[in-house]
Amino acid sequence: MSEYKALHNLFQELDLGFVEKSLSRSYGKRTSVGRPHRKLLGMFKAELVKRLKRIESYEELYRLLWSHQDLCTLCDIEAQEKPYHPSTLLRFRRRIGPDGFQRLMTHLIRQLDKMGVIDAETVALDATFIKAYSRRDPKDSQRGLSDSDARLRKQGRNVVLGYGIHLAVDTASEMPLAAVVEPANANEKRVAPTLLRKAVKQKRKIKSVVADSQYSSENFRQEIQHLGGEPVIPYPKNQIKDKPVLRVDRTFHSHGPLRLKKLYRRRSAVERTISRLKTHFGLNQLRTRGLKNVLSHVFLCMITLLATALSSIKQGLTHKLRSPVQFTKLTRRI
Helix, strand or coil, X not given: CHHHHHHHHHHHHCCHHHHHHHHHHHHCCCCCCCCCCCCHHHHHHHHHHHHHCCCCCHHHHHHHHHHCHHHHHHCCCCCCCCCCCHHHHHHHHHHHHHHHHHHHHHHXXXXXXXXXXXXXXXXXXXXXXXXXXXXXXXXXXXXXXXXXXXXXXXXXXXXXXXXXXXXXXXXXXCEEEEEEEEECCCCHHHHHHHHHHHHHHHCCCCCEEECCHHXXXXXXXXXXXXXXXXXXXXXXXXXXXXXXXXXXXXXXCEECCHHHHHHHHHHHHHHHHHHHHHHHCCCCCCCCCCHHHHHHHHHHHHHHHHHHHHHHHHCCCHXXXXXXXXXXXXXXXX
């Protein structure tokens, strides 16, 4: 168990009783008809292990489970049981769905909030792109062939197929509060009100909302003010001329009132969170298709990030709150 000691400690510190109860809601009561399902908590642990150990596919996880008895023990697989087959984990993820994973994420956020970790007075919004697990449809090049929900977007000089992941992050703790997944061609301004309302549900009071100029619109600013916050969003050159408002030039230097400039600097928190999700928690390792399944994947990545932060605090490692390396060291490959 030495190779997986950090993960064993992580699972020990989590409120797995709530997790199992929440997962059971998606399955309902067991009946005498049909084969009983595998252990829900064990399959949930396998999903977290897949992301913490940067395992790209269920097939690779399946091979590792066959070769590592300690890993099977960690995922609640008894000696006489076979490892979780890829199809088993796929059905589990689809059965729980985005709503089930959203409940787990909300529970983790509330635990961190009770510990005083999440401030949420200032929330930063941003979007990132992940490639779809599909190629273009030759009959309609604007969408995917095996993933009809995916859309094209321009990235540098290339046009790529995928999804936009829109995140709201608490700038003080750099913990994610909410996420919305849309096809890659969805405009940030259209998604922003929904994303902000989801973030507000996690925290009663938000003082400032920080975002880049892509989110600059009068309707969104009014939405922020309606929810009791102050918009800290730079105006493009063609908006509000000859007034001392917040702006950002081509070299990414901010100009305008000093107070707004200081608040705008906190926007980098969401960029760092996105970087962690991609580097350490498998956000880029998309091996599923369809908007609903992609949203489940995103929630699982965020749950894994929140779980590592919560476990670090409970183990007295508050200084490692945002350092996932202790849990995400690469697994020895077979």
